[in-house]
Amino acid sequence: MTSAEPGRRRLGHTGSWPEPHSRVSLREHTPAPGVTVLEVIGDVDLAEAEAIRARMSEMLHQTRPARALLDLSGVGFLGSHGLTAVVRSSRAAGEAGVRLDGVTGPGNRAVIRPVRMTGLDQVITWYPDLDTALGA
Template sequence: MGGEPLTGSQQDVRTETSWPQPESRILVDESEPRSGVRVLGVAGEIDRLEAEAILARLDALLRAPDARLVVLDLSAVRFMGSHGLTTVVHAQRIATALGRTLRGVTGAANRAVSRPITMTGLDWVIDWFTSVPEATSTERP
């Protein structure tokens, strides 16, 4: 995802930020590896505005009529602020209310994501995996 031109289901999401921050950018990639399983891949830096865009996409994926499992792939995220963590909590609440399963992917050695998740106890809220294939391999509740 990093640095590649946008193709297929990738979406370029631009958000406006104020001084002194330059315009931020995240790349979002949606896929459906099999029926009922949706994956939202995110690359870049997640702060307030990016988190809002991610939550909107997660909400839509969780509300899809055939979605049983939604996986949030953060393995290409370089920074995850408190707004990103809050987004995961909100998405989990939506998933629970809809009777859906939400899982997360941190990547094998992505401390920018795994460290804040562990430090805040978010690893107790949803199941986290190191890869998308691992997260989508079973559909246990």
């Protein structure tokens, strides 16, 4: 058995401690008048979901767009906490009187599958890419 790197313990054959932290990148932009996009890149689970929810709420109250887009096309994993963040973002948008639509990314099963399985495609209108969403 070989020793682990300094500061890391071996955990059998499955990995090492500490596990790397998952992170997301959030970018807000306004591609058209009255439309604000919150772009999410990375894996979305517990900590990241709270960051998305908070940023969406802040965006809705600061910019007060007529329409908001939650762009998840750069998401590689959308866990249950991430789905909850989408639901909470939808509710916050509704309370603010803002239409919220989503972007899955073309063929992005990491987002499309959980959105369909949970029925979120019945609550929010989803588009395969940002250009299609902006043209709608």
